[in-house]
Amino acid sequence: xxxxxxxxxxxxxxxxxxxxxxxxxxxxxxxxxxxxxxxxxxxxxxxxxxxxxxxxxxxxxxxxxxxxxxxxxxxxxxxxxxxxxxxxxxxxxxxxxxxxxxxxxxxxxxxxxxxxxxxxxxxxxxxxxxxxxxxxxxxxxxxxxxxxxxxxxxxxxxxxxxxxxxxxxxxxxxxxxxxxxxxxxxxxxxxxxxxxxxxxxxxxxxxxxxxxxxxxxxxxxxxxxxxxxxxxxxxxxxxxxxxxxxxxxxxxxxxxxxxxxxxxxxxxxxxxxxxxxxxxxxxxxxxxxxxxxxxxxxxxxxxxxxxxxxxxxxxxxxxxxxxxxxxxxxxxxxxxxxxxxxxxxxxxxxxxxxxxxxxxxxxxxxxxxxxxxxxxxxxxxxxxxxxxxxxxxxxxxxxxxxxxxxxxxxxxxxxxxxxxxxxxxxxxxxxxxxxxxxxxxxxxxxxxxxxxxxxxxxxxxxxxxxxxxxxxxxxxxxxxxxxxxxxxxxxxxxxxxxxxxxxxxxxxxxx
Numbered sequence: 001x002x003x004x005x006x007x008x009x010x011x012x013x014x015x016x017x018x019x020x021x022x023x024x025x026x027x028x029x030x031x032x033x034x035x036x037x038x039x040x041x042x043x044x045x046x047x048x049x050x051x052x053x054x055x056x057x058x059x060x061x062x063x064x065x066x067x068x069x070x071x072x073x074x075x076x077x078x079x080x081x082x083x084x085x086x087x088x089x090x091x092x093x094x095x096x097x098x099x100x101x102x103x104x105x106x107x108x109x110x111x112x113x114x115x116x117x118x119x120x121x122x123x124x125x126x127x128x129x130x131x132x133x134x135x136x137x138x139x140x141x142x143x144x145x146x147x148x149x150x151x152x153x154x155x156x157x158x159x160x161x162x163x164x165x166x167x168x169x170x171x172x173x174x175x176x177x178x179x180x181x182x183x184x185x186x187x188x189x190x191x192x193x194x195x196x197x198x199x200x201x202x203x204x205x206x207x208x209x210x211x212x213x214x215x216x217x218x219x220x221x222x223x224x225x226x227x228x229x230x231x232x233x234x235x236x237x238x239x240x241x242x243x244x245x246x247x248x249x250x251x252x253x254x255x256x257x258x259x260x261x262x263x264x265x266x267x268x269x270x271x272x273x274x275x276x277x278x279x280x281x282x283x284x285x286x287x288x289x290x291x292x293x294x295x296x297x298x299x300x301x302x303x304x305x306x307x308x309x310x311x312x313x314x315x316x317x318x319x320x321x322x323x324x325x326x327x328x329x330x331x332x333x334x335x336x337x338x339x340x341x342x343x344x345x346x347x348x349x350x351x352x353x354x355x356x357x358x359x360x361x362x363x364x365x366x367x368x369x370x371x372x373x374x375x376x377x378x379x380x381x382x383x384x385x386x387x388x389x390x391x392x393x394x395x396x397x398x399x400x401x402x403x404x405x406x407x408x409x410x411x412x413x414x415x416x417x418x419x420x421x422x423x424x425x426x427x428x429x430x431x432x433x434x435x436x437x438x439x440x441x442x443x444x445x446x447x448x449x450x451x452x453x454x455x456x457x458x459x460x461x462x463x464x465x466x467x468x469x470x471x472x473x474x475x476x477x478x479x480x481x482x483x484x485x486x487x488x489x490x491x492x493x494x495x496x497x498x499x500x501x502x503x504x505x506x507x508x509x510x511x
Contacts, residue, residue, distance in 0.1 A: 001398055001504065002309070008404040008444070009158030009327070018447055019036075021473070026148060026497040027148065030148065030152045031138065032136065032152075033152070033156075033327065034131070034134050034135055034138060034155055034156065034159060035131055035135070037126065037127050037156065037159055037160065037433070037491060038131035038134055038159050039127065039131070039282055040419070041159070041419045041422050041423060042127045042130070042168055042422070042426065044123060044374070044423060044426045044427060045123050045126070045127060045128070045169055045426050045429070046120055046123050047120075047254075047430070048119065048123060048169060048237060048306045048429050048430050048431070049119045049171065049431055049511045050119050050122075050170075051431065051432050052170060052314065052432065052435075053170065053172035053173075053437065054119075054122075054170060054172045054173065056090070056096055056172075056428040057095075057096030057108070057172040058095075058096075058108065058111075058112070058117075058122065058171055058172065059092070059117055060090035060091050060092060061090075061091065062091050062092065062093045062096070063092070063094055063096070063097055064105075064109050064111075064112040064412035067109060067113065069109075070106075070109060071199050072095075073102045073105055073106070073156060074102075077093070077094060078094065078095050078097070078100065078102070078270065079094065079095065079097065079099075079100065079202045079270055079273050080092075080094040080095060080096050080097055080098055080103070080273065080276070081098070081273050082084070082098060082273070082274055086205035087498065095108075096270055096272040097170065097175075098273045098373070099220060099266065099270075099273075099274075100217070100265055100270035100272075100273040101175055101217060101219055101220075101270075101388075101498035102217050102300075103178060103182075103214055103217045103218040104174060104178050104218050104219070105177040105179065107125075108279070109175070111125055111324070116180050119171075122171045122479055123169075124173065124175070125402060126168050126169075126171060126174055127168060129174065129177045129178065129181060130159075130167075130168050130177055131159075132181060133158075133177055133180050133181055133184065134155050134158055134159040134162040135155070135456065136181065136184040136185065137151075137154060137155045137158050137184065137389070138151045138152060138155035138236065138246040139151070139188065139385055140184050140187060140188055140191075140412045141154045141155070141390055141393065143188065143191055143192075143353060144191070144232075144236060145351055145390075145394075147397070149391070149392055149397050149400070150393045150397045151393070152393075153392070153396050153397055153411070154386075154389045154390040154393030154394075155389075155391065155393075155414060156358055156393075157392045157393060157414075157415075158385065158386060158389040160415055160418040160419050160422055161303070161306050161309075161385065161389065161418055161420040161422070162309040162310075162418060162421040162425055163302050163303060163309050163381050164378075164385070164422070165307065165309075165383060165422050165425040165429070166311070166377070166378040166379050166425075167377070167378070167382050168426075169425075169426060169429035170379075170429070171178070172268075173379045175218055175219040176219060176221075176380070176383070177382060178215075178218040178219065178222060178378040179215045179216070179218040179222040179383065180383045180386070180414060181194045181215075181216060181218075182211045182214045182222065183211075183212070183215045183222050183225050183383065185208075185211040186206075186208045186209075186211035186212040186215060186225060187208075187225075187228070187229075187232075188206070189204045189205070189207045189208035189211060190204070190208040190229060191210065191232075192204050192234075193205045194237070205254075209254045209255060212225055212255055212256045212258055213262075215257065216262045218434065219449070220262075220266060220365065221362065221365040221380075221383060222383075222421055223259060223262060223365060224361050224365060225255070225366060226252055226256060226259060227361050227403050227466060228354075228357075228358060228361055229251075229252060229255065230242060230248075230252065230361075231354055231357050231361070233251065233353070233355060235353050235354055235357075236354055237425050239474060240294060240420060273289060274370075274373045275370070277373070278370075278371035278372060278373055279371060280371055281317060281368060281371070282373055288368070288371070291318075291368065291375070292368050292369070294318070294366065294374070295367065295368065295376055298318070298376070299363070299380075299381055299384075300337075301310075302378070302381070302390070303381065303385055303388045303389075304337050306417070306418045306421055307417055307421060309378070309421060309425070309436060310425065310438075310442055311425060311428055311429075311438055311439060311442065312376065312377070312378065312442075312443070313439050313443050313446045313448040313449045313452075314342045314374070314448055314452060315373065315374050315375075315448055316374070316375065316377065316446075317375040317376065318376060319374075339352065352390075352391060352394055352410055354393065355386075355387040355391055357386075357387070358384070358386060358387030358390075358400070359384045359385075359386075359387030360387075361386050362383045362386075362387070363384045363386060364382040366381075374390070388434070396411050396414075400462055418447075432452070432456040432459075433453075433457070433460065436449065436452045436453035437453060437454065437457050439453065440453050440469070445476075447473050447476035448473075450469045450470075450472045450473040450476060450478075451469075451470070451473040451478055451480055451482075453466075453469045454466050454470035454472070454473055454483070454486070455467070455470075455482065455486065456468030457469060458470070458486045458489075458490070463490045463493065463494075466486065467487065467489060469482050470486055470487050470490075471487070476485075505507065
C-alpha cells in the first residue's frame with residue numbers, strides 16, 4: 001500500500017489541477033504533517049488487544065492461519081453465519097464475514113502471516129491504512145478544488161475526527177477503511193485520466209475500474225461510486241452531455257458492468273447470510289423510514305459536533321418511539337447546521353455541491369434502506385464523512401481568509417478537541433472490560449451493554465459480577481441464549497464449590 005501512496009503523490013504533482021499546489025512546494029511538508037498527526041492521535045492504539053469481533057475473525061479463527069485456505073475465498077465455506085459465532089464455542093473456521101468481502105479477507109491472510117496473534121502488528125497496519133487514506137483525501141480534495149490549503153484542512157479534520165476511532169481500533173472493522181482506500185484511488189485515477197493523452201487516459205481509466213472492483217469486494221458500500229463519477233462530470237467538469245444515453249454509456253459502462261457483476265455475486269452466488277434475519281426498524285415501514293431520517297440527523301450531529309462522539313453499543317438500534325424529545329431537536333438542529341454550512345460553502349465554492357452529495361450518496365448503502373443487522377455504527381461514516389470534512393475544510397479556509405487570527409484559533413481548538421476525544425476513546429478500546437463498563441455507564445437502558453459486560457466478566461472468571469449483568473440483561477428483555485447458558489454454568493460452578501471435592505474461587509481472574 002505504501003507504493004500506492006507514493007504513486008498518488010506523483011500523480012498529484014503532475015496534475016494540471018495541482019499547478020497552484022506545485023508552485024507552493026509545500027505538498028511534501030503537508031503530507032509529513034498528516035503522517036505525524038495520524039500516528040500521534042492513534043499512538044495509544046498500539047498497546048490495545050483484540051476486542052469484540054476481533055476474537056472470532058482473527059484471534060480464534062483458524063481460517064487465516066494458513067495460506068492453504070486461500071482457495072476457500074471462492075467456495076461456500078467463506079461466508080459466516082451470525083449464529084455460528086454468537087452461540088458456538090471457538091475455534092472457528094470461516095472468513096468471519098456475513099457478506100462476500102474477499103479483499104479484506106486477503107488482507108487478513110497477509111497480516112496473519114506477518115503478525116500471527118500479536119495485536120500490536122494488526123493495530124499498526126490499521127493505523128497505517130488510516131494514514132494512507134488521510135493522505136489520499138488531501139490529494140483528492142486538492143486536485144478537485146485546486147487548493148492545497150483546503151485539501152490539508154479537510155484531511156486534518158478527517159484524520160482526527162473521533163468518529164473514526166471505532167474503525168481504527170477494531171481490527172474486524174478494517175473493511176470500512178479498505179473500501180475507502182480503493183474508492184479514493186479509483187476517483188484519483190479517473191480525474192487524472194482526463195488530463196493526460198488519450199493513450200494514458202485509457203490506462204488510467206482501466207486502473208480506475210480495477211480499483212472500483214477491488215473496492216466493492218472490500219465492502220459493498222462502494223457500490224454507489226459510479227454515481228459520484230457522474231456527479232463529478234456533471235457538476236465539476238460541466239459535462240451536460242453525460243445525460244445523453246450514448247455519452248453516459250461511453251463513460252461509465254465498465255463501472256456498471258462491475259456493479260452488475262458484484263450485485264449478482266452478492267445476492268445470488270454468495271448471498272449475505274444476515275439479510276434474512278434483519279428486520280424493519282421499529283417493526284413497521286413507517287417507523288423504519290422515520291428511523292432512517294433520525295439516524296441521518298444523528299450521524300450529522302456527530303460529524304459536525306465531534307465533542308459529543310463516544311462509544312456506542314454493538315447492534316445499536318435506537319428506538320425512535322422512545323427517542324427523547326431533546327435528542328430529536330438536537331438532531332434536527334444539526335441538520336439545520338449542516339444545511340447552513342453547505343449553503344455558506346456553496347457561496348464560496350460552487351464545487352462544494354459534489355461533497356455535499358458525497359455524504360448523501362455514500363450514506364445510502366448504510367442508511368438501512370436494506371435493513372442492516374447493525375442499524376447504527378460509527379464505522380459506517382468512514383467514507384461518507386469525507387464529504388462533511390471537506391465542507392468543514394472550505395468553511396475554515398474562508399474564516400482564515402477573512403479573520404486570520406480567529407481562524408487559526410478556531411482550527412487549533414477544533415483539532416486539539418478532536419484529538420483529545422479520539423485519544424480518550426482509544427483508551428476505552430484498551431480491553432473489553434473497560435469498553436463495556438463505559439457502555440453500561442453511557443447507555444444504562446441498553447440491554448446489549450449489559451449483555452456484553454456480563455459476558456466479559458464471565459470470561460474473566462468474575463462470576464458474581466457476571467451474574468449481576470447477565471440477569472439485568474434478561475430483565476431488560478434479552479433473548480440471547482448465551483445469557484441463560486452462562487448463568488447455568490455459573491450456577492453449576494457454585495454448586496461444585498459447595499462440594500468438598502471441588503472449589504470455585506469466586507471472582508478469581510483467569511479461571
